[in-house]
Amino acid sequence: MTDSTSNGPQQPQPPAEIDPEQLRQFQEFQRFQDYQRFQQAREGHAPLALPPGDTGPASQPPAVQPPIQTVYVKPAPKPMWQIILGSKLVRWLVMLLILALLGGYAYNRWFGGDDPGDIAVDSGGNKGNVIAPTNAYGLQGTVGIFYKHVSQGSDSRACNLFADDGRARQKFATAFSAPDCQAAIRSLHDQVSNVSDYEQVYFADTMLKEPLTNTTTVSSCKDLTVVGGPRLGKFVLTKQSGSGAWIITDYEAEPAGCPAVDSGGNKGNVIAPVNAYGLQGTVGTFYKHVSQGSSAQACALFTGDGRAKQKFAAAFSAPDCEAAVTALHGQVTNVSDYEQPLFPDRMLKEPTTSVTEVSSCKDLTVSGGPRLGKFVLSYQDNKTWLISDYAAETAAC
Structure with missing residues (x-):
């Protein structure tokens, strides 16, 4: 009689009567179960006895992990401009500079100062002449701007249009019985009865184009039509080298009631149109x-x-x-x-x-x-x- 107690795990028994094919499949099933037990033993379970004659898969030695090394990398230094801009002192200085610029602009904007459009220092070597135009004729020319400054009472700007040697400036002051140029401008400004008309003098048709020479003359009597204020005399203009600005280098007084004569010999007519018909005639x-x-x-x-x-x-x-x-x-x-x-x-x-x-x-x-x-x-x-x-x-x- 066979003892039912055994030291190993129970193995399934084949049926009493089985054909060879069924027996083969049964034996493969047993081997599959044995292999599963072997795998469980390798993963940490208790080792299991292998079937007789079965050594199981070859065991592999445990892999040896390389030691972990920590590498410290020194950060790259910051650029100097980042260090400077990051400084609190620099930021305060930049803020103070911005406030100073804004304060200067506000002061010039609301409390005076020269017109930025007038500040253009002459590079021709004439000190004080900071607003000399680059045209001789027309409302934007030197004489036209001079009349505009007189109409507005801008004595310093008007007198800055004279050359620095002072001779023409003194002649102008003497012509109007004034101690200096600024006083003459203020006196003439008081005689202006219509500012808008006076600052828009009319030039002769011969002055539609700029002069070809470096010296030209503009006569308030012969070349200009002046309305709303006094005529200012004859100006000699000289073009400066480098800057191309025109300044007043000489002056001559003219009679206060002089008639304006055009190049055609018709007194009083310096603004006659070149057309007979039409709105511009x-x-x-x-x-x-x-x-x-x-x-x-x-x-x-x-x-x-x-x-x-x-x-x-x-x-x-x-x-x-x-x-x-x-x-x-x-x-x-x-x-x-x-x-x-x-x-x-x-x-x-x-x-x-x-x-x-x-x-x-x-x-x-x-x-x-x-x-x-x-x-x-x-x-x-x-x-x-x-x-x-x-x-x-x-x-x-």
């Missing part, structure tokens, strides 16, 4: 001056003999041309309409003859103010058109 410009009350500029469009100008004044029962323009200006009800009279299509082209007529009744469409009569225009040697004769027309034409 002589008659169109005349209407514009009446609309703005610019009596001197309007009357300067007549020829110098004075006959046409007197006919115009008599047509409106005025003692002279300026008084007539002033009275007509008072009758203007719409300036923008009045200063833009409409010309007929046939006057789109300029006349082919040297004399032409423009009738306010027959040729023009005028709105916003009174019609001004018939103008006879003559072409001058300097290629401008002047009013050489005049005829009154009925108001209700």
Whole structure:
């Protein structure tokens, strides 16, 4: 009789009657179970007895881990600019600099100081001349800027336009019985009756282009039309090397009541247009001056003999041309309409003859103010058109 007690684990027994194929599968199943037990023993379970004759898989020696080494890397030093910007002292200094710049700007902005646009130191070696323009003629030229400074009473800026040797500056002061240039400017400023008109002097057509030489002369009598204040005399301008700025290097006094003479020999006319017709022509410009009350500029469009100008004044029962323009200006009800009279299509082209007529009744469409009569225009040697004769027309034409 077989003892049922055994020291090893129980093995499944094959059935009593089994065919060879079933026996083979049963034996493979037993071997699979034995292998599972062997694997469990390797993973930490108690070792199990192997079947007789089975040595199991070959054991491998445990892997030896290399020792862990700690490597310390020294950080790279910071760039000097990072160290400087990271300093609290530097940040405070930068903040104080910004506050100082803002404070200086605010002071100059609200409490005076020179206009930044005027500060352009001349590189031609003339001290004090920090606002000399690079043009001789025109409103942005040296003489035009000089009149502007007088109109605004900017005595220092006006006198800085003279050369540093002081001779021209002293001549200017003497011409107006002043102890120095600044005093003369202040005295002349008090004589300005209309700032906007006075600071926009009109230059002769010959001065539309800058001079080709390094020295030029601008006469307040012969070259300029000045309205709203006193004429300032004759200026000699010299172009500076390097900077290209024009400064006043000499000066000559002129009579206070001098007539302005244009290059065509017609006194008073330095702003005569080069066109007869249209808004930019002589008659169109005349209407514009009446609309703005610019009596001197309007009357300067007549020829110098004075006959046409007197006919115009008599047509409106005025003692002279300026008084007539002033009275007509008072009758203007719409300036923008009045200063833009409409010309007929046939006057789109300029006349082919040297004399032409423009009738306010027959040729023009005028709105916003009174019609001004018939103008006879003559072409001058300097290629401008002047009013050489005049005829009154009925108001209700």
